[in-house]
Amino acid sequence: MYRFLKWFSVITSIGMLLTLIGGALVTKTGSGMGCGRSWPLCSGEWSIELIIELSHRIVSGSVGILVLILCICSWIKLGHIRETKFLCVISFSFIVIQGLIGAAAVLWGQSDFILALHFGISLISFSTVLLLTLLIFEVDEKFNTEKISIDRRMTFHIVSISLFSYIVVYSGALVRHAHASLVCKDWPLCDNSSFSLPIHFLEWVQMGHRGAAGSLYLWIGYATFLAIKHYKYQKVIYIGWIIAFILASLQVIAGALMIYSQLNLYIALFHAFFISCLFGLLSYFILLVSRNKSVSALIIDVQTGGTSTEIKDTR
Numbered sequence: 001m002y003r004f005l006k007w008f009s010v011i012t013s014i015g016m017l018l019t020l021i022g023g024a025l026v027t028k029t030g031s032g033m034g035c036g037r038s039w040p041l042c043s044g045e046w047s048i049e050l051i052i053e054l055s056h057r058i059v060s061g062s063v064g065i066l067v068l069i070l071c072i073c074s075w076i077k078l079g080h081i082r083e084t085k086f087l088c089v090i091s092f093s094f095i096v097i098q099g100l101i102g103a104a105a106v107l108w109g110q111s112d113f114i115l116a117l118h119f120g121i122s123l124i125s126f127s128t129v130l131l132l133t134l135l136i137f138e139v140d141e142k143f144n145t146e147k148i149s150i151d152r153r154m155t156f157h158i159v160s161i162s163l164f165s166y167i168v169v170y171s172g173a174l175v176r177h178a179h180a181s182l183v184c185k186d187w188p189l190c191d192n193s194s195f196s197l198p199i200h201f202l203e204w205v206q207m208g209h210r211g212a213a214g215s216l217y218l219w220i221g222y223a224t225f226l227a228i229k230h231y232k233y234q235k236v237i238y239i240g241w242i243i244a245f246i247l248a249s250l251q252v253i254a255g256a257l258m259i260y261s262q263l264n265l266y267i268a269l270f271h272a273f274f275i276s277c278l279f280g281l282l283s284y285f286i287l288l289v290s291r292n293k294s295v296s297a298l299i300i301d302v303q304t305g306g307t308s309t310e311i312k313d314t315r
Contacts, residue, residue, distance in 0.1 A: 009133035015063035016126040024272035091128035116173035127283035171209040
């Protein structure tokens with residue numbers, strides 16, 4: 001049963017990632033109304049936009065069923081693990097919310113600010129499914145991470161960077177839905193020949209996202225530096241932050257190339273792929289932090305007959 005769950009969870013995680021990329025494809029190609037004002041079925045003449053939107057709906061619906069099955073099986077087999085039920089509830093709830101927002105956008109229309117939430121909600125659902133997958137693999141002791149210890153400074157950076165990354169994701173989605181992607185022709189400034197402030201709303205949206213993304217990149221770089229300096233013997237943290245910095249670097253490069261390539265579709269999809277992987281990795285760090293707090297709270301110093309038993313926090 002555990003072997004089946006491992007394979008099924010991997011397939012479901014890949015399916016969630018494809019759903020995220022598919023949603024980005026719908027937005028990038030302007031296919032959101034490819035099926036007209038009809039949901040969940042399609043209406044209208046066959047076109048590229050209709051095929052893209054219909055395919056996204058079919059994939060999203062199919063993956064939603066996979067997530068439900070995964071949650072039920074995990075609840076039954078791994079319900080004794082502390083995080084399992086929480087992740088099951090969040091992953092399925094958010095994929096339902098994602099579908100409802102998509103349906104509302106088709107049937108009644110939504111503001112750019114509401115539509116920008118769609119990618120972020122999908123990202124949370126993907127991350128929780130990914131964490132559920134990792135929990136299933138942890139049934140095998142080779143993947144056990146219970147003994148990882150994270151100090152308070154690194155805990156602060158993990159939690160803060162994860163929260164800030166969600167703001168960056170939202171601002172990026174707002175750029176797409178507000179059609180502000182090419183409002184600035186240069187990079188990293190809106191006009192590299194001038195250091196003037198943005199002059200209208202769309203420029204503020206674009207430059208606000210760039211400023212937030214740049215700050216996130218530098219912050220991840222600093223956290224990676226701390227991991228390299230202090231966590232050489234905790235490979236999950238050490239290697240994890242190096243991967244995070246690589247993904248953040250690729251994300252920044254893809255963002256710049258999108259401007260210079262005039263929104264090349266493949267680069268845009270890679271842009272969505274990199275941030276999805278990065279957020280999934282940060283979510284895993286959050287899981288480790290939650291466990292670390294539980295372990296840290298158990299600092300014990302009991303002396304009986306001259307012996308001492310202690311569960312230490314390496315901070």
